[in-house]
Amino acid sequence: MQKLDIAGLQNKDGSFSGDIWGEVDTRFSYIAICCLSILKCLDKINVKKAVDYIVSCKNLDGGFGCTPGAESHAGQIFCCVGALAITGNLHHVDKDLLGWWLCERQDYESGGLNGRPEKLPDVCYSWWVLSSLIMIDRVHWIEKGKLVKFILDCQDMDNGGISDNPKDVVDIFHTYFGVAGLSLLEYPGVKPIDPAYALPVHVINRILFTK
Amino acid sequence: MHGRPRKASKPEEEAASAAKAVKLRSLQSQFMKNHHDKIYTEEAIELSTKLLEINPEAYTAWNYRKLAVEDSLSRIDSDPNLVNSILDEELRVVESALRQNFKSYGAWHHRKWVLSKGHSSIAHELKLLDKFQRLDSRNFHAWNYRRFVVELTKRSEQDELQYTDDMINNNFSNYSAWHNRSVLLSSLLAQNADGFMPNERIPDEYDLVHSAIFTDPDDQSGWFYHLWLLDQTLNVETPLLTSSWPSHGSTIILSGAGCLNGSSSKFTTFCSESGSFPLILYFDQAVGGVSSSTVTIDSELKGNEDLVWEPISYKNSQVSCVWVTHLKYVSTDLCEYKVKIRVGNSPGIVSSRGHNFRAPYEFVFTAHVHDTVKDSQEGIVSWTDGFDIWDAKSKDLNSLITLDQLQAEIDFKWRQEAIDSEVECFGILSDSKIGKLTLARLLMAREAMVSDDAVKGVRYEEILQLYNDLMALDSSHYQYYKDEHSVAFLHKMTSSSESLSRHLFRYRGMNNLVCLRLNNLSLSRIASVEKLLFVQMLDLSHNELHSTEGLEAMQLLSCLNLSHNRIRSFSALDSLRHVKQLKVLDVSHNHIGKHSVDTTRYLCSSPLSNSEWSQDDVGRQNPGLVTKYWDAYFVLRDLNLKQLDIAGNEISGNEFSSFVLQVVPKLVWLDGQKLGN
Numbered sequence: 079m080q081k082l083d084i085a086g087l088q089n090k091d092g093s094f095s096g097d098i099w100g101e102v103d104t105r106f107s108y109i110a111i112c113c114l115s116i117l118k119c120l121d122k123i124n125v126k127k128a129v130d131y132i133v134s135c136k137n138l139d140g141g142f143g144c145t146p147g148a149e150s151h152a153g154q155i156f157c158c159v160g161a162l163a164i165t166g167n168l169h170h171v172d173k174d175l176l177g178w179w180l181c182e183r184q185d186y187e188s189g190g191l192n193g194r195p196e197k198l199p200d201v202c203y204s205w206w207v208l209s210s211l212i213m214i215d216r217v218h219w220i221e222k223g224k225l226v227k228f229i230l231d232c233q234d235m236d237n238g239g240i241s242d243n244p245k246d247v248v249d250i251f252h253t254y255f256g257v258a259g260l261s262l263l264e265y266p267g268v269k270p271i272d273p274a275y276a277l278p279v280h281v282i283n284r285i286l287f288t289k
Numbered sequence: 290m291h292g293r294p295r296k297a298s299k300p301e302e303e304a305a306s307a308a309k310a311v312k313l314r315s316l317q318s319q320f321m322k323n324h325h326d327k328i329y330t331e332e333a334i335e336l337s338t339k340l341l342e343i344n345p346e347a348y349t350a351w352n353y354r355k356l357a358v359e360d361s362l363s364r365i366d367s368d369p370n371l372v373n374s375i376l377d378e379e380l381r382v383v384e385s386a387l388r389q390n391f392k393s394y395g396a397w398h399h400r401k402w403v404l405s406k407g408h409s410s411i412a413h414e415l416k417l418l419d420k421f422q423r424l425d426s427r428n429f430h431a432w433n434y435r436r437f438v439v440e441l442t443k444r445s446e447q448d449e450l451q452y453t454d455d456m457i458n459n460n461f462s463n464y465s466a467w468h469n470r471s472v473l474l475s476s477l478l479a480q481n482a483d484g485f486m487p488n489e490r491i492p493d494e495y496d497l498v499h500s501a502i503f504t505d506p507d508d509q510s511g512w513f514y515h516l517w518l519l520d521q522t523l524n525v526e527t528p529l530l531t532s533s534w535p536s537h538g539s540t541i542i543l544s545g546a547g548c549l550n551g552s553s554s555k556f557t558t559f560c561s562e563s564g565s566f567p568l569i570l571y572f573d574q575a576v577g578g579v580s581s582s583t584v585t586i587d588s589e590l591k592g593n594e595d596l597v598w599e600p601i602s603y604k605n606s607q608v609s610c611v612w613v614t615h616l617k618y619v620s621t622d623l624c625e626y627k628v629k630i631r632v633g634n635s636p637g638i639v640s641s642r643g644h645n646f647r648a649p650y651e652f653v654f655t656a657h658v659h660d661t662v663k664d665s666q667e668g669i670v671s672w673t674d675g676f677d678i679w680d681a682k683s684k685d686l687n688s689l690i691t692l693d694q695l696q697a698e699i700d701f702k703w704r705q706e707a708i709d710s711e712v713e714c715f716g717i718l719s720d721s722k723i724g725k726l727t728l729a730r731l732l733m734a735r736e737a738m739v740s741d742d743a744v745k746g747v748r749y750e751e752i753l754q755l756y757n758d759l760m761a762l763d764s765s766h767y768q769y770y771k772d773e774h775s776v777a778f779l780h781k782m783t784s785s786s787e788s789l790s791r792h793l794f795r796y797r798g799m800n801n802l803v804c805l806r807l808n809n810l811s812l813s814r815i816a817s818v819e820k821l822l823f824v825q826m827l828d829l830s831h832n833e834l835h836s837t838e839g840l841e842a843m844q845l846l847s848c849l850n851l852s853h854n855r856i857r858s859f860s861a862l863d864s865l866r867h868v869k870q871l872k873v874l875d876v877s878h879n880h881i882g883k884h885s886v887d888t889t890r891y892l893c894s895s896p897l898s899n900s901e902w903s904q905d906d907v908g909r910q911n912p913g914l915v916t917k918y919w920d921a922y923f924v925l926r927d928l929n930l931k932q933l934d935i936a937g938n939e940i941s942g943n944e945f946s947s948f949v950l951q952v953v954p955k956l957v958w959l960d961g962q963k964l965g966n
Contacts, residue, residue: 100402120899137472138475147436147469150468166603166894166898168603168891179513189765195464196510197427200291213890214892218835219768219772220766221766246294261885273886283916287896288912
């Protein structure tokens with residue numbers, strides 16, 4: 079197998095490219111930081127510069143985008159907040175401003191969450207929005223019961239699985255995010271998931287609390 | 290799956306879909322073989338075109354094409370016509386892929402990669418974007434690409450601002466356009482560009498965003514832009530000192546460890562085993578650079594030449610609103626000392642946004658060093674009796690509290706006018722959610738600007754009522770309004786010494802500690818801490834708090850009652866690690882251990898947030914318990930507690946109690962029981 083050099087993908091400004099062709103995006107910052115933290119190799123990159131780049135992608139609504147100046151998007155917010163959480167830098171987040179933006183993603187009618195203002199609710203945002211709200215301690219600002227109902231309404235009761243909204247066909251992607259969302263909502267019978275790594279809490283604890 | 294309805298498919302549809310899958314698979318495997326064998330013939334490239342037309346998300350195919358382009362370019366001796374024809378073909382493939390899937394990251398990046406080579410005409414790009422952005426005005430890939438092209442063509446920010454005008458006028462419900470406007474405008478405002486002075490420009494922007502909010506109050510597009518404008522209106526760039534402890538003109542009494550001889554003093558008494566007392570500076574925004582050179586101290590207290598100032602903040606950050614240093618005193622040197630502090634004596638205090646502290650401020654206080662009776666009895670602190678009420682009319686209250694902000698003169702005029710006009714405007718919209726919320730925020734902002742005692746605090750009742758209305762009107766966000774209600778309530782309580790004194794007591798048990806009792810107020814959040822720096826004992830029992838965020842500034846706090854709240858984890862007490870005086874903590878009857886989700890897991894300094902940590906005996910001997918009770922372990926071992934109450938939590942039990950005793954060996958009282966040696 080070819081060796082993959084994650085640290086080598088860090089650019090001078092602290093950002094990360096997805097591959098040698100140089101597409102830059104905070105998604106790649108998250109992926110690099112997440113992998114290197116699990117491998118206990120964060121010292122292989124310049125964490126301060128990586129954090130500075132993520133902070134430069136912070137917007138005036140408190141959210142984060144793909145690159146500096148890019149519009150806030152819940153998926154991108156997860157990546158940036160997650161990377162800041164893992165590196166102990168959540169003090170760069172305006173928790174009240176971002177928390178309000180995120181909690182307003184909940185659709186009053188269906189209880190589902192959308193990813194940007196004036197967009198339709200979608201099960202995958204149960205993960206992106208909830209995990210971010212948990213990491214900044216503002217998850218009590220949404221109505222959990224309504225969201226549980228929305229996710230359960232997206233189940234295909236005949237064939238199993240979860241879809242993006244109650245009318246669509248199910249897929250693996252939305253099934254994963256639906257179940258992960260239920261875990262973040264403390265739904266009975268679902269094991270706890272870590273909001274920064276999207277892995278079981280006991281796995282992350284075992285890795286990080288062992289010297 | 291996005292846009293694919295859940296319905297039983299007909300047999301012919303299934304057959305067609307299976308046939309498509311077979312075709313795609315065969316195309317993919319042929320393509321991968323070409324890629325692997327580095328075949329860049331016309332035929333092979335054409336195959337990748339076909340693949341991308343069906344599936345624009347095939348990242349590998351885009352990357353293969355880049356290799357193919359580089360291979361072709363290397364063999365044509367930089368003939369400009371040939372170069373252009375090769376690159377134009379790439380642009381054509383991207384364009385058709387985008388028609389197939391407008392959200393393909395790989396396609397957009399491929400286009401950027403081609404343009405970055407510098408051979409293709411970029412004149413065409415904005416026209417193409419206009420076409421795409423008309424079809425989907427919210428596509429963030431298109432907006433990102435637009436910013437890329439604008440930078441490449443050096444198109445002016447003013448022209449781009451005009452573009453957002455056009456987009457908004459066409460359809461105000463375009464959050465993407467409002468967002469881009471905020472990016473452009475904040476850049477122009479920061480440059481003080483011609484026609485972009487805040488006092489001229491911001492009022493116009495309010496008018497523009499009204500058109501969106503008032504047309505459809507339920508459409509969120511303008512909400513966040515309005516909040517940003519409010520922030521711009523309030524944003525005084527220069528950092529200011531908000532409060533300090535000791536405050537200007539105050540007198541404090543210092544003594545050694547133990548009880549003070551005849552402790553009937555009306556002043557704040559501060560006992561310390563280490564023979565030092567904190568000096569706290571509270572700024573209106575996070576600043577860095579507070580040091581013994583930027584803050585000078587003039588006093589006869591010996592040994593205070595090279596003071597070390599610490600930011601009270603998360604460990605990685607060198608900026609904070611709160612800075613503290615510790616002044617030494619000798620408890621046997623009975624005397625009275627004047628201490629003069631000059632903040633901003635030399636330049637160096639800078640806000641996190643890069644603005645200098647420009648208004649040097651001087652304050653003076655008196656410190657009496659008193660005799661102490663060496664009495665090391667460690668009695669239990671009771672929260673039920675031993676409290677004397679405070680005489681609201683006594684003068685010592687005023688020497689304790691500085692309720693007026695220590696603000697330098699700033700030009701508030703245009704800011705006040707802008708907010709007054711907004712208050713008037715949103716009064717009309719007060720039957721809608723955003724109308725009420727905006728009005729409440731505006732009134733809070735307006736109160737913060739009032740310095741005239743006669744009209745100070747008069748709007749708080751209205752603000753509290755607005756939040757009560759919102760809790761009923763928009764129950765999904767009940768807790769958000771509840772938190773804001775708590776903040777407004779605490780602002781109201783601290784807006785005058787009279788209202789504050791109703792909650793102030795002296796605790797006889799310990800040198801007449803200054804005690805603030807805010808129990809049973811259904812508070813869900815802490816605020817106004819900058820006005821409460823003098824508090825030594827704080828009763829927050831029987832509220833709805835789930836975190837101690839904010840209390841870190843209260844450096845004098847030695848006793849804290851958080852019983853009967855909603856604390857879910859010890860990680861929620863992380864801020865108390867900064868409160869080195871804290872000896873007594875009651876977190877009984879909370880929700881610790883009850884929930885599987887810990888909302889302060891990443892707000893607490895621990896190995897989870899990659900903080901450095903040193904292994905101690907407890908960690909070496911009980912790695913299993915450290916993993917199980919990590920939050921208690923990392924927080925409690927940094928506190929200097931003598932008395933702790935944890936009963937009535939899910940986590941309580943023999944195993945946990947004995948673990949706590951190992952982590953905090955100096956503990957004297959646990960859950961009301963005196964511990965043996």
